Amino acid sequence: xxxxxxxxxxxxxxxxxxxxxxxxxxxxxxxxxxxxxxxxxxxxxxxxxxxxxxxxxxxxxxxxxxxxxxxxxxxxxxxxxxxxxxxxxxxxxxxxxxxxxxxxxxxxxxxxxxxxxxxxxxxxxxxxxxxxxxxxxxxxxxxxxxxxxxxxxxxxxxxxxxxxxxxxxxxxxxxxxxxxxxxxxxxxxxxxxxxxxxxxxxxxxxxxxxxxxxxxxxxxxxxxxxxxxxxxxxxxxxxxxxxxxxxxxxxxxxxxxxxxxxxxxxxxxxxxxxxxxxxxxxxxxxxxxxxxxxxxxxxxxxxxxxxxxxxxxxxxxxxxxxxxxxxxxxxxxxxxxxxxxxxxxxxxxxxx
Amino acid sequence: xxxxxxxxxxxxxxxxxxxxxxxxxxxxxxxxxxxxxxxxxxxxxxxxxxxxxxxxxxxxxxxxxxxxxxxxxxxxxxxxxxxxxxxxxxxxxxxxxxxxxxxxxxxxxxxxxxxxxxxxxxxxxxxxxxxxxxxxxxxxxxxxxxxxxxxxxxxxxxxxxxxxxxxxxxxxxxxxxxxxxxxxxxxxxxxxxxxxxxxxxxxxxxxxxxxxxxxxxxxxxxxxxxx
Numbered sequence: 078x079x080x081x082x083x084x085x086x087x088x089x090x091x092x093x094x095x096x097x098x099x100x101x102x103x104x105x106x107x108x109x110x111x112x113x114x115x116x117x118x119x120x121x122x123x124x125x126x127x128x129x130x131x132x133x134x135x136x137x138x139x140x141x142x143x144x145x146x147x148x149x150x151x152x153x154x155x156x157x158x159x160x161x162x163x164x165x166x167x168x169x170x171x172x173x174x175x176x177x178x179x180x181x182x183x184x185x186x187x188x189x190x191x192x193x194x195x196x197x198x199x200x201x202x203x204x205x206x207x208x209x210x211x212x213x214x215x216x217x218x219x220x221x222x223x224x225x226x227x228x229x230x231x232x233x234x235x236x237x238x239x240x241x242x243x244x245x246x247x248x249x250x251x252x253x254x255x256x257x258x259x260x261x262x263x264x265x266x267x268x269x270x271x272x273x274x275x276x277x278x279x280x281x282x283x284x285x286x287x288x289x290x291x292x293x294x295x296x297x298x299x300x301x302x303x304x305x306x307x308x309x310x311x312x313x314x315x316x317x318x319x320x321x322x323x324x325x326x327x328x329x330x331x332x333x334x335x336x337x338x339x340x341x342x343x344x345x346x347x348x349x350x351x352x353x354x355x356x357x358x359x360x361x362x363x364x365x366x367x368x369x370x371x372x373x374x375x376x377x378x379x380x381x382x383x384x385x386x387x388x389x390x391x392x393x394x395x396x397x398x399x400x401x402x403x404x405x406x407x408x409x410x411x412x413x414x415x416x417x418x419x420x421x422x423x424x425x426x427x428x429x
Numbered sequence: 430x431x432x433x434x435x436x437x438x439x440x441x442x443x444x445x446x447x448x449x450x451x452x453x454x455x456x457x458x459x460x461x462x463x464x465x466x467x468x469x470x471x472x473x474x475x476x477x478x479x480x481x482x483x484x485x486x487x488x489x490x491x492x493x494x495x496x497x498x499x500x501x502x503x504x505x506x507x508x509x510x511x512x513x514x515x516x517x518x519x520x521x522x523x524x525x526x527x528x529x530x531x532x533x534x535x536x537x538x539x540x541x542x543x544x545x546x547x548x549x550x551x552x553x554x555x556x557x558x559x560x561x562x563x564x565x566x567x568x569x570x571x572x573x574x575x576x577x578x579x580x581x582x583x584x585x586x587x588x589x590x591x592x593x594x595x596x597x598x599x600x601x602x603x604x605x606x607x608x609x610x611x612x613x614x615x616x617x618x619x620x621x622x623x624x625x626x627x628x629x630x631x632x633x634x635x636x637x638x639x640x641x642x643x644x645x646x647x648x649x650x651x652x653x654x655x656x
Contacts, residue, residue, distance in 0.1 A: 124553050150556040151564075163554040167572040176568075180559030226558045 078102060078230055078262035084130035084140070086116055093117065093286040102262040105277030105294055107270070112283040114266045118232045121264070122157050123150035134230065154185065156228035158236045158252075162215035164207040170218050171203040177226025185227045188259055196258055197221045197251055213244040217251055224259055231255055231263040237272060243428035246346075249275050270298045271310050271348070302351060302398055303381020309351035309396045313424075318345075324367060324421050332391040335367040337421040346427045351385065353423035354397035357416040358407045366418040374413045377404065388417055437630055439605045440613035444637075447521065447596075447609055448589035451528035452582050455536050459581065463540035464570065468552070485534040489594030492530055496599045500526070517599075524600035524607050528592045532585035539584060543577020544570065580648035587641040590634065610634050 081098040093113035119125040132140040302309040316328030325339035372388035593611040600607040617627035
């Protein structure tokens with residue numbers, strides 16, 4: 078998918094002005110509330126008309142103020158998943174799912190209804206009304222409804238923000254299936270860096286109605302580390318745990334991690350903040366932290382007033398953050414060896 | 430048991446006939462106007478709102494007089510209709526038009542309240558799923574406006590049953606032709622010997638109005654539950 082947007086839109090004091098061109102299938106739009114993300118996607122979907130400019134997608138002009146083109150939303154084939162599920166309350170789950178499918182011209186219908194229902198695990202819900210579904214079920218139905226419209230692009234406008242943490246991480250695999258299972262490119266809008274890293278490859282960062290730059294989700298997380306209260310969140314893929322002396326031992330690549338909470342599920346993911354990693358120049362004599370790894374320093378990077386240290390721990394990558402004084406005292410340079418200590422309680426297992 | 434004459438039964442039949450016809454006639458227009466005011470941005474919206482609500486504040490006799498000027502033999506529309514061989518003044522059709530005009534703002538108000546409660550994102554979702562505006566209107570806005578449509582209809586029906594001022598001006602008070610319950614009561618009340626007859630029709634009017642208002646309350650509760 079290739080998209081170019083050179084548009085301006087003003088609402089009172091706020092003006093969104095952007096000239097962007099990008100391509101890819103998993104694009105993120107990142108920014109704080111009020112940065113213009115939702116206005117941007119509304120203009121792309123045709124729900125809001127720009128004051129001025131041009132929008133071209135895959136060579137087709139969707140909007141041009143100069144040429145007086147403004148394609149109707151229903152003709153753009155750009156579906157949307159909203160912050161709130163926005164399911165039609167007077168229709169059943171099945172009829173909600175089929176709403177866009179029935180309106181899609183036959184030549185574009187490539188997604189099979191039964192296959193989608195199976196992927197999103199909606200079989201049991203088809204005959205039900207939508208008002209009594211749980212938050213996660215509603216968002217899955219909303220996602221299915223948008224996919225079945227067979228769009229050429231799917232816009233996801235903060236689809237996880239209305240969900241609590243446990244549901245949020247349960248829904249992410251379904252959102253990712255849009256691209257992986259059904260081959261539909263998507264634009265994922267969020268103000269969460271973790272969501273950006275899980276959902277996207279390329280990120281367009283916005284602030285106060287203007288684009289700051291285009292980067293990767295990983296680079297974005299590193300750039301934001303210094304200014305973020307939670308630091309850089311390391312996402313660790315873990316194996317099946319086994320209980321060890323009141324803790325749980327998780328395989329993590331070639332290493333073992335001791336974590337205070339346990340999950341029976343396979344393929345757990347744990348979050349670990351860069352602030353929760355303590356670095357030692359030498360192996361400490363004794364330490365209360367239950368995880369201590371010899372690591373090789375891969376690289377250092379600046380982020381605000383902090384220095385990020387990229388570590389190789391037995392083939393796994395960790396990002397720790399320190400201040401410049403610590404870098405000098407510990408003599409942290411690329412390829413040096415260093416010890417990283419992490420408390421067992423510092424990990425947060427992601428639900429799902 | 431209070432005696433009712435055949436003229437009274439005619440008045441009851443005509444009242445119900447007029448109220449049903451006025452309500453049915455107004456439904457599509459009321460829905461369209463409520464939709465325009467709620468969902469469409471256009472210049473002169475306030476003028477339209479004031480114009481729609483005018484019969485609520487004007488004395489019904491004034492509304493009736495304006496209708497007489499419009500639909501009368503020498504009126505702007507009446508002369509055109511007269512040329513086409515259609516006569517409205519002092520017919521049941523005129524009574525229907527008078528009731529429709531007076532009750533119209535109540536229908537539009539109920540519909541507006543209901544439409545304003547519809548989440549705009551549902552409309553946006555429908556459009557991005559491939560529905561043109563008229564499809565969204567029929568498949569999303571109309572079904573979600575049903576409680577407002579029913580509540581507004583019942584209110585308008587009740588208002589039509591009680592319509593007097595505009596009706597007597599444009600439709601007259603012809604027993605068996607245009608005489609509805611309020612007009613019949615007026616005629617009975619003008620004669621001291623017909624007090625019982627007036628009271629009987631008043632009671633009939635109260636019973637019908639209460640039944641309609643009960644239905645209206647049921648609709649209103651249904652709307653509240655949906656919210």
